[in-house]
Amino acid sequence: MTQLTQQAIIDRRQFFIDGRWTDPTGTESHTAVEAATEAPLGTAALGTETDIDIAVRAARTALDDGPWGRSTAHERAEVMRRLADALAKRAESTSILVSRENGMPIALSSAFNGVAPAALLRVYADLIESIDLEESRSSPQGITLVRKEPVGVVGAITPWNYPQVLAMFKIAPALAAGCTIVLKPSPETALDSYVFAEAAQEAGLPAGVLNIVLAGRRAGEALVTHPLVDKIAFTGSTAAGREIGSQCGRLIRRCTLELGGKSAAIFLDDGDIEVLVRGLGAASFMNNGQTCTTQSRILAPRSRYDEVVDAVAGFASGLRVGNPLDPEVTCGPMASETHLARVNGHIDNARRSGARLITGGRRPADLEKGWFVEPTVFADVSNDDEIARTEVFGPVIAVIPYEGDDEAVRIANDSNYGLAGSVWSSDEDRARSIARRIRTGTIGVNRYDIDLGAPFGGMKDSGIGRELGFEGLHHYFEYKSMYVNP
Ligand code: NAD
Numbered sequence: 001m002t003q004l005t006q007q008a009i010i011d012r013r014q015f016f017i018d019g020r021w022t023d024p025t026g027t028e029s030h031t032a033v034e035a036a037t038e039a040p041l042g043t044a045a046l047g048t049e050t051d052i053d054i055a056v057r058a059a060r061t062a063l064d065d066g067p068w069g070r071s072t073a074h075e076r077a078e079v080m081r082r083l084a085d086a087l088a089k090r091a092e093s094t095s096i097l098v099s100r101e102n103g104m105p106i107a108l109s110s111a112f113n114g115v116a117p118a119a120l121l122r123v124y125a126d127l128i129e130s131i132d133l134e135e136s137r138s139s140p141q142g143i144t145l146v147r148k149e150p151v152g153v154v155g156a157i158t159p160w161n162y163p164q165v166l167a168m169f170k171i172a173p174a175l176a177a178g179c180t181i182v183l184k185p186s187p188e189t190a191l192d193s194y195v196f197a198e199a200a201q202e203a204g205l206p207a208g209v210l211n212i213v214l215a216g217r218r219a220g221e222a223l224v225t226h227p228l229v230d231k232i233a234f235t236g237s238t239a240a241g242r243e244i245g246s247q248c249g250r251l252i253r254r255c256t257l258e259l260g261g262k263s264a265a266i267f268l269d270d271g272d273i274e275v276l277v278r279g280l281g282a283a284s285f286m287n288n289g290q291t292c293t294t295q296s297r298i299l300a301p302r303s304r305y306d307e308v309v310d311a312v313a314g315f316a317s318g319l320r321v322g323n324p325l326d327p328e329v330t331c332g333p334m335a336s337e338t339h340l341a342r343v344n345g346h347i348d349n350a351r352r353s354g355a356r357l358i359t360g361g362r363r364p365a366d367l368e369k370g371w372f373v374e375p376t377v378f379a380d381v382s383n384d385d386e387i388a389r390t391e392v393f394g395p396v397i398a399v400i401p402y403e404g405d406d407e408a409v410r411i412a413n414d415s416n417y418g419l420a421g422s423v424w425s426s427d428e429d430r431a432r433s434i435a436r437r438i439r440t441g442t443i444g445v446n447r448y449d450i451d452l453g454a455p456f457g458g459m460k461d462s463g464i465g466r467e468l469g470f471e472g473l474h475h476y477f478e479y480k481s482m483y484v485n486p
Pocket residue numbers: 157158159160161162166184185186187215216217219220221224235236237238239240241243244257258259260261291292293391393419457458462463
């Protein structure tokens with residue numbers, strides 16, 4: 001581990017535009033700091049509206065005039081597989097870099113930043129070769145050719161919590177469909193996205209197909225509203241999604257929005273507490289709670305309330321908090337000082353609301369540096385309390401009591417969000433029938449782990465559209481009907 005922490009400073013002072021490393025037009029930069037140690041990681045240039053404009057024009061030209069816009073599905077699939085190989089070669093160093101940037105435990109980072117991006121490229125390469133991009137249907141007048149054409153230039157805007165895989169949720173289907181892309185990653189994870197650029201060069205992705213400009217919110221807005229962009233694929237907070245969605249609505253621009261959540265894990269009165277405890281890591285504490293699907297409301301029947309509170313608190317206090325590069329560590333730091341302050345603010349509000357703090361709530365006593373907070377559990381929380389309604393995005397859980405299955409369903413659905421959830425019961429059928437009543441885009445029964453082959457996304461304020469699976473690819477197509485003669 002000591003070796004891993006002594007990594008050289010990485011500077012990213014250029015953007016990747018039109019297949020080349022390109023100097024910024026502005027002077028702003030972001031200094032990246034390691035979340036666990038506060039040591040400098042490197043410096044990255046921040047793009048301006050002009051940089052975004054240059055990148056969008058490159059993507060437009062690559063689509064309209066370059067080989068990509070006229071490529072076959074097979075040609076694209078071949079490049080995507082080479083890109084997957086190039087990323088796979090870099091998997092270990094990418095995983096370590098992201099863990100240092102945002103505090104993600106290394107095993108999780110290896111899966112989501114190391115393995116998954118290359119795997120997704122291969123899945124979409126296979127998928128695009130297996131589907132009909134021009135289907136012939138007979139009609140009363142003759143024949144209609146129903147074509148799936150690329151939606152066009154995609155502006156992809158991503159958050160910091162799973163930076164590699166969430167970018168690939170967009171890049172892989174966009175490439176498969178024949179789109180070109182401008183990726184604007186989040187400044188909190190300023191350094192890792194340029195790994196895609198190195199891999200793209202190695203794989204021979206044509207110039208302008210994938211452009212990467214690290215930038216803040218203002219330049220992000222310029223990407224959303226740029227006249228040459230056809231679609232925005234956004235993952236981030238509901239507040240930003242609301243802004244972006246309204247801009248896209250005004251411009252009649254296609255957009256998919258993957259937003260926040262306040263998901264519920266419902267423990268039924270016949271649930272096996274051991275099964276819940278085994279599933280809590282993935283359902284409620286994954287990536288230190290910095291996961292959109294975090295089930296931060298645990299609904300427990302009054303008849304077993306104390307037992308559930310004790311089990312959840314026991315799990316939380318048993319997590320090993322520390323440097324995410326240590327494979328024994330199960331809970332790393334928050335991604336930034338600002339985000340830690342936000343999480344602590346939610347904990348303070350919950351304390352003031354009268355919720356009972358069972359465990360955590362402070363900085364771990366043995367960790368002097370880094371953006372750490374103890375895994376925290378509150379009991380006696382009402383679903384109307386701020387801690388039950390607002391996304392904390394940290395390892396902070398509220399255990400909420402209920403009486404009877406109907407009340408559990410009502411409380412779970414009583415949220416502005418609708419992203420994820422789970423139901424825990426010894427009776428699989430009973431759990432499934434409760435799960436069918438929950439208004440969320442995904443839900444687990446006696447487990448919660450995301451299937452990268454199935455549609456993923458949110459209902460209500462958790463978003464619009466789906467990523468992953470064929471359903472995810474669908475958002476990168478325009479459908480065109482050509483009326484022809486037999
Ligand atoms: P954020 O909304 O602050 O930022 C996300 C990205 O959007 C960043 O790149 C940011 O620079 C950019 N951005 C912000 N405002 C913008 C605007 N008006 N125009 C254009 N770009 C803008 O979110 P964050 O703090 O980086 O990420 C955490 C949030 O993301 C949480 O709410 C989490 O639930 C959500 N999230 C959702 C999913 C999902 O799939 N549903 C997955 C991961 C994270």
